[in-house]
Amino acid sequence: MTTNATRNYEQLNISGLHAYYGESHILHGVDLVVHRGELVTLLGRNGAGRSTTLKAIMNMVGRRTGSIMVNGEETMSCAPHHIARMGVGYCPEHRGIFASLNVHENLTLPPIVRSGGMSLEEIYSMFPNLYERRFSQGTKLSGGEQQMLALARILRTGANMLLLDEITEGLAPVIVEKLGHVLTQLKEKGLTIVLVEQNFHFAAPLADRHYVVEHGRIVEEVRADELSAKQSVLDSYLGV
Amino acid sequence: MSMIFGVPLAVLSGQLLIGIINGAFYALLSLGLAVIFGLLKIINFAHGAMYMLGAMVTVLMFNALGVNYWVALFMAPLLVGAFGVVIEYFLLRRIAGQDHIYSLLLTFGVALIIQGVLINWFGVSGLRYTMPDMFKGGINLGFMFMPYYRAWVIVAALLVCFGTWFVIEKTKLGAYLRAGTEDSQLMQGFGINVPLLISLTYGFGVALAAFAGVLAAPIYSVTPVMGSTTLIVVFAVVVIGGMGSIGGAIITGILMGVIEGLTKTFYPPASSAVIFLVMVLVLMFRPSGLFGKEA
Numbered sequence: 022m023t024t025n026a027t028r029n030y031e032q033l034n035i036s037g038l039h040a041y042y043g044e045s046h047i048l049h050g051v052d053l054v055v056h057r058g059e060l061v062t063l064l065g066r067n068g069a070g071r072s073t074t075l076k077a078i079m080n081m082v083g084r085r086t087g088s089i090m091v092n093g094e095e096t097m098s099c100a101p102h103h104i105a106r107m108g109v110g111y112c113p114e115h116r117g118i119f120a121s122l123n124v125h126e127n128l129t130l131p132p133i134v135r136s137g138g139m140s141l142e143e144i145y146s147m148f149p150n151l152y153e154r155r156f157s158q159g160t161k162l163s164g165g166e167q168q169m170l171a172l173a174r175i176l177r178t179g180a181n182m183l184l185l186d187e188i189t190e191g192l193a194p195v196i197v198e199k200l201g202h203v204l205t206q207l208k209e210k211g212l213t214i215v216l217v218e219q220n221f222h223f224a225a226p227l228a229d230r231h232y233v234v235e236h237g238r239i240v241e242e243v244r245a246d247e248l249s250a251k252q253s254v255l256d257s258y259l260g261v
Numbered sequence: 262m263s264m265i266f267g268v269p270l271a272v273l274s275g276q277l278l279i280g281i282i283n284g285a286f287y288a289l290l291s292l293g294l295a296v297i298f299g300l301l302k303i304i305n306f307a308h309g310a311m312y313m314l315g316a317m318v319t320v321l322m323f324n325a326l327g328v329n330y331w332v333a334l335f336m337a338p339l340l341v342g343a344f345g346v347v348i349e350y351f352l353l354r355r356i357a358g359q360d361h362i363y364s365l366l367l368t369f370g371v372a373l374i375i376q377g378v379l380i381n382w383f384g385v386s387g388l389r390y391t392m393p394d395m396f397k398g399g400i401n402l403g404f405m406f407m408p409y410y411r412a413w414v415i416v417a418a419l420l421v422c423f424g425t426w427f428v429i430e431k432t433k434l435g436a437y438l439r440a441g442t443e444d445s446q447l448m449q450g451f452g453i454n455v456p457l458l459i460s461l462t463y464g465f466g467v468a469l470a471a472f473a474g475v476l477a478a479p480i481y482s483v484t485p486v487m488g489s490t491t492l493i494v495v496f497a498v499v500v501i502g503g504m505g506s507i508g509g510a511i512i513t514g515i516l517m518g519v520i521e522g523l524t525k526t527f528y529p530p531a532s533s534a535v536i537f538l539v540m541v542l543v544l545m546f547r548p549s550g551l552f553g554k555e556a
Contacts, residue, residue: 081446081450100449100456101446101449101450102449102450102451102452102453102454102455104450105449105450105451105452106452111447111450113447113450117444117447119439119440119443119444121439121440121442121443122436122439122440126436129436130436130437130440130448130451131452131453132451132452132453134452175451178451178452
């Protein structure tokens with residue numbers, strides 16, 4: 022499946038992206054490209070603009086200028102629900118599990134946006150905990166289970182580009198490891214993934230490329246095969 | 262004749278019946294307010310005007326075109342609901358996300374305009390609407406006389422309330438509404454057309470009010486001001502039940518109607534104040550309402 026042609030297909034192309042929340046100017050000209058089937062991380066310190074970049078892709082920030090192409094289509098004037106229907110699945114940092122819905126309702130809430138999504142059976146076999154607790158209130162789950170639910174929810178819809186915001190934050194190592202396996206499986210299925218991640222050791226073995234975000238700009242791009250060579254540069258940006 | 266606490270049974274059950282009927286109207290109206298508040302986060306001060314429009318449309322359609330009661334029962338909510346969608350699209354949408362006070366003033370203004378225009382055309386003395394023939398008369402239950410129409414009002418209101426509760430709590434569309442109530446931005450990020458959902462929700466909420474208006478037309482005096490007096494009580498009911506709880510709005514509505522009816526029997530001077538007294542007590546001991554979630 023992974024021929025050169027699909028590898029070079031630009032699923033996401035952002036150029037000169039500025040974003041604002043009211044008076045505050047958060048993104049100062051972000052440029053990045055994500056090819057189909059790639060797993061790309063956005064690394065950087067808190068407040069650098071990584072989450073805002075994902076929200077800007079979804080048109081969930083106050084105001085944006087610049088260009089965001091999804092599958093070669095300009096989306097700057099699209100409403101969020103149109104962007105989702107282009108096959109973009111968004112998993113917010115706060116997870117967004119609905120308290121008034123049970124696990125099953127949470128899981129089946131997002132509408133199917135494309136064919137080829139995972140079936141409920143596949144999802145429940147990937148996350149057996151969710152099946153056991155399918156009739157529990159969504160917010161009664163543990164943090165790790167809620168995170169899995171938030172991720173599982175967008176796998177059903179057929180979205181082929183996932184925007185994942187800090188999915189390992191605050192979770193136990195065994196859950197983080199599980200999420201790592203899941204991301205590997207999703208990558209094997211050919212999904213494109215943009216991962217905002219604080220935990221570099223989680224992201225490093227999974228990602229094809231890393232972008233370092235600072236002060237609302239991309240300041241460094243590191244391919245997986247350059248990691249050891251550029252380790253000191255990364256360390257200085259991430260302050261680890 | 263049998264007496265209960267010194268009150269004849271027939272009087273007590275008669276007042277209870279009136280209480281349940283008033284309660285059915287409170288339930289329908291506060292249900293619509295709760296549905297609208299849930300998704301739009303606005304307090305719809307135009308709700309009373311929409312109830313009044315439902316009744317006025319029923320009378321006017323009958324007088325001008327001879328449209329019968331059953332057709333009006335569907336047409337009036339449909340027309341008023343469509344009118345609500347227009348108001349949402351052209352007015353409410355522009356102040357979405359602003360402080361509550363903006364939507365409060367805007368919907369209050371809309372209510373005053375609707376009411377003012379209708380007063381200008383029809384005055385405040387009230388229009389007559391003749392009860393459909395099939396509802397004339399009633400049945401003697403032994404302890405009281407039950408007019409057919411009043412029985413129908415209770416059945417129809419309860420059916421619509423239950424149907425609304427069922428759709429919101431048990432269906433996919435209802436799951437969208439419940440989720441949208443919590444985080445409508447994320448819902449839109451999943452590909453759901455939230456602006457459309459909001460328009461339709463407002464339309465549906467005011468259609469419930471109009472439905473109550475049609476039910477009211479044969480038994481209450483139909484005037485342009487009938488909504489504004491009812492709405493004050495309905496707001497108290499909503500405060501007692503807790504804003505945003507669907508089941509709570511229904512149960513509280515009926516309960517308050519009954520309490521009002523009982524007060525009318527045992528201590529008539531307090532009957533118009535009793536709901537507000539309950540409201541004060543509820544606010545003191547459960548500020549988020551009987552069925553509201555602790556904020």
